[in-house]
Amino acid sequence: MPTVVITGVGQRLGLCLAEYFLAKKYKVIGTYRTERASIKNLQTKGAQLYQVDFYDHQQTQTFIKAVASHNETLDCLIHNASDWHDDNKTLDLAAYHQIFSNMMTIHAEVPYQLNLAFHSLLTPKDDQEFTDIIHISDYVASKGSKKHIAYAASKAALENLTLSFAQRFSPNIKVNAIAPALLAFNEDDDESYKIKARNKSLMQTEGSFQEAINTVEWLLASRYITGRIIHLDGGRHLK
Structure with a gap:
């Protein structure tokens, strides 16, 4: 039975990914x-x-020790756990420090640690040709964000980790990132916000979690893609 580790499975994309892999008869190990x-x-x-x-x-x-002690192999590791803080407010220096520290921890330090810790488990065994690491980044990593500066910077760090780990773990562990813009609205988003958000992309719609799942499926099936950032933004970069 193939095994996938997914961080952050409690809601939204992480939840959808966990349900997708369960339906595919994977052993799903998740965090919440x-x-x-x-x-x-x-x-x-x-x-x-x-x-x-x-x-x-x-x-x-x-968590690292628990996974390592109960599993001999991993087929895929998906870093989805995320958080964000609004640093567009006037705060004291201690608050800014904590925001930046938190963002770098959840989006860069933890993926860095888990990739290194699970390297031996991800190394292909027997008749395996490839295994995969997928980082869930964000559209703002390449654009920046005046309201979420620390968040955008930490996602940019995650994308750089994608490049570095692709080099270190080649040729048998593929390492890629997916950088979505708007996939789905939150329940409390009002209609005026939805219209404004949709109009930011050329396609004028949200992408859906299924779009991200399709991209994960495509990356897993590939024999020739590593070290790439896959953008799911509906043409937003051209607006």
């Missing part, structure tokens, strides 16, 4: 930070889930 009804549902379907606060270094290390 907050208890939700979706977590119990995934566990009922067979997912092995760990409650991890990645801002706590010890919890990160405990």
Whole structure:
């Protein structure tokens, strides 16, 4: 049974990815930070889930040891866990420091640690040709964001990790990133916001989580793509 590790499976894209891989008969190992009804549902379907606060270094290390002790191989590692803070407000220096530290931890330091820790598990065994690491980045990594400066910078760091790990882990571990813009709205987004957001792209619509899942599926099937950032932005870069 192929095995995938997905960080941040409690909601939105992470949840959809976990459900997709369960339906494909993968062994799904996932992390979550907050208890939700979706977590119990995934566990009922067979997912092995760990409650991890990645801002706590010890919890990160405990998760790494648990995965390494219960698995001999991994087929895919997807870094989806994410957070964001609005640094467009007037804050004191200590608050700015904490925001930047948090963003770099969740989007760069943790993927860095997990990639290195799981390298031996991801190294192809027997008749395997490739395994995969996929970083979930963001459209703003290449554009910047005046409202979320630390967030954008940390996602840019994640994209740079994609390039470096692709080189280090070649030729048998493919390392790529997916950088979506708008995939799906939140439940509390009002109609005026939705219209404004859709108009930012040439295609004037949201992409959907299925679009990201299709891209993951395509990357897993590829025999010739590594070190690439795949943009899902509906032509937003041309507006």
